[in-house]
Amino acid sequence: KAGVTQTPRYLIKTRGQQVTLSCSPISGHRSVSWYQQTPGQGLQFLFEYFSETQRNKGNFPGRFSGRQFSNSRSEMNVSTLELGDSALYLCASSSRDTDYTGELFFGEGSRLTVL
Amino acid sequence: DQQVKQNSPSLSVQEGRISILNCDYTNSMFDYFLWYKKYPAEGPTFLISISSIKDKNEDGRFTVFLNKSAKHLSLHIVPSQPGDSAVYFCAASHFNNNDMRFGAGTRLTVKP
Numbered sequence: 001k002a003g004v005t006q007t008p009r010y011l012i013k014t015r016g017q018q019v020t021l022s023c024s025p026i027s028g029h030r031s032v033s034w035y036q037q038t039p040g041q042g043l044q045f046l047f048e049y050f051s052e053t054q055r056n057k058g059n060f061p062g063r064f065s066g067r068q069f070s071n072s073r074s075e076m077n078v079s080t081l082e083l084g085d086s087a088l089y090l091c092a093s094s095s096r097d098t099d100y101t102g103e104l105f106f107g108e109g110s111r112l113t114v115l
Numbered sequence: 116d117q118q119v120k121q122n123s124p125s126l127s128v129q130e131g132r133i134s135i136l137n138c139d140y141t142n143s144m145f146d147y148f149l150w151y152k153k154y155p156a157e158g159p160t161f162l163i164s165i166s167s168i169k170d171k172n173e174d175g176r177f178t179v180f181l182n183k184s185a186k187h188l189s190l191h192i193v194p195s196q197p198g199d200s201a202v203y204f205c206a207a208s209h210f211n212n213n214d215m216r217f218g219a220g221t222r223l224t225v226k227p
Contacts, residue, residue: 004158033214033215035215035217042204042217042218042219042220043159043204043206043217044217045214045215045216048214056214058214090158090159092158102146102147102148102149102164102166102208102210102215103149103161103164104161104215105161106151106158106159106160107158108156108157108158109157109158111156
């Protein structure tokens with residue numbers, strides 16, 4: 001079974017620009033979550049989508065948004081980029097089936113650098 | 116609000132010995148506790164989890180212990196191997212959402 005795929009793996013943007021990151025979950029997984037990892041703040045929850053609906057949202061400004069498509073693929077967008085948005089953005093999927101044990105399957109992440 | 120804490124940023128052990136990684140949490144309503152392993156430039160990889168209704172879960176060399184009264188969990192790796200060297204994250208979540216709270220991580224180094 002293919003794992004969670006994130007694109008692009010690396011990207012460099014300048015302040016004020018916007019960026020879109022993509023995530024393809026494991027086949028059959030309908031829940032997709034996004035996390036931001038920075039050296040100072042660790043792994044922080046951005047939002048979760050399930051069946052195209054945002055179910056939960058973390059404590060991030062409105063510049064961070066996302067969506068999920070009918071095939072469960074998800075995108076997240078960051079507008080008006082700031083230097084502090086430089087981070088590794090991780091996507092994770094889960095099945096939410098009856099055998100759910102809390103496990104999230106993570107992709108390798110998209111490394112965003114804002115100059 | 117740091118609901119999950121790993122107070123040891125690093126741990127070094129000798130190959131073959133036991134590694135014990137610790138984690139504390141503040142929210143008694145968490146349903147699941149998990150340990151993830153992370154190598155540089157890769158996403159976290161699930162290692163082992165435990166439900167809040169249990170106090171121990173074992174998988175090969177890895178055992179997780181949960182002490183609900185102390186709001187503390189630990190991961191034991193026996194015997195430790197050099198390939199176990201990585202950053203280990205403790206995490207906690209609720210059943211009804213994926214707002215998983217992570218600790219800051221502990222870098223484990225297993226020396227040959």
